[in-house]
Amino acid sequence: MLVLDPSFARYRIYSSTLEQVATGMRWAEGPVYFPEGYVLVSDIPNNRIMKFDEKTGAFTVFRANAGWANGNARDRRGRLITCEHSVARRVVRTERDGRITVLADSFEGKRLNAPNDVVVKSDDSVWFTDPLFGINGEWEGARAKPEQATTNVYRIGSDGKITAVLTDLVNPNGLAFSPDEKKLYVVEWRGTPNRSIWSYDVGADHTLSGKTKLIDAADQGALDGFKVDRDGNLWCGWGSNGALAAEPSDVGGRKVFQLRGRSEDLDGVMVFNPQGKAIGFVRLPERCANLTFGGPKNNRLYMASCHSLYALYVESHGAA
Structure with missing residues (x-):
């Protein structure tokens, strides 16, 4: 762990070291922890x-043919909520008996784009992002034409009603609430022009206002999924955004357009305080797409x- 600001030192455990607890996936996403003592993670x-x-340390297939599952969450009754972001293009809930309940697969009579990440609020409402990633190509599902005119953030009320709460972001990705749920944070992929996290005030009527850019990843970093701890810090999946340098460099006698930022410098988890200042960095050997807090004390970062799936004990606890 790198301490970028003295305020981060309190979250660092000197004797805690990084563990690779599982590997063998192609692109790991959407981890979620269950108090029974296990983590589910999508292999898109x-x-x-x-x-x-x-x-036990066992790493097994929980569900095959999983609808190209991406983001996962646990609702207040301990049930799995999953974004199936390609082909089916829906948000589903796994009931206690294993049955699948479809929570959302369309909006205003048109299919969703590619549900990506999901969070459950304390009032049991389900909030999710709907960018295009799952239908843009063949790597994470199947290419398809979008039916929605915009890439939205949706809210599913406890009554099942689906509302588009944000319609002006370019491919919204990760999302999370502040500990008091008075703010919603949403990653915008590349419309600002860099990847950013926007902060919104959450009204009593569930509407969002006061749009403010909290974090800008600049022209090298790639924000993806993230989680918020009890102190309001944002622990963000981080890596290179794949942008190439404007000019080629000489590599072994050839002109090569290299990445603006080296993966070995960017891969990991960047931690920001509630004011959007970078305070810490967890360096990883692979780019981190998403993360979750878990363990019996909610202080193990997965x-x-x-x-791969990595784990690290920290002196911090997940907000929910």
Whole structure:
């Protein structure tokens, strides 16, 4: 862990070291922890959800043919909520008996784009992002034409009603609430022009206002999924955004357009305080797409990173 600001030192455990607890995935995403002692993580290109048992260390297939599952969450009754972001293009809930309940697959009579990430609020409402990634190509599902005119953030009320709460972001991605749920944070992919996290005030009527740019990843970093801890810090999946340098450099006698930022410098988890200042960095050997807090004390950081799932104990606890 790199301390970028003295305020981050309190979250660092000197004797805690990084663990690769599972590997063998093609692109790991959407980890979610269950108090029974396991983590579910999506392996999108392999179209499956994997299960890591922290008591036995076993890493097994939880669900094959998983609808190209991406983001996952746990609702207030301990049920799995999943964004199936390609082909089916829907948000589903896994009931206690294993049945699948469809929560959303369309809006105003048209199919959703590619549900990406999801969070459950304390009032049991389900909020999710709907960018185009799952239908843009063949790597994470199947290419398809979008039916929605915009890429939205939606809210599913406890009554099942679906509302588009944001319609002006270019490919919204990760999202999370502040600990008091008075603010919603949403990643915008590349419309500002860099990847950014926007902050919104959440009204009593569930409307969003006061749009403010909290974090700008600049022209090298790639924000993806993130989680908020009890102190309001944002722990963000981080890596290179794939942007190439404007001019080629000489590599072994050839002119090569290299990445603006080196993966070995950017891969990991960047931590920002509630004011949007970078205060810490967890360096990883692979790019981190998403993460979750878990463990019996909610202080074990699980990080879904390319082919692997990593874990690290920290002096911080997930907000929910």
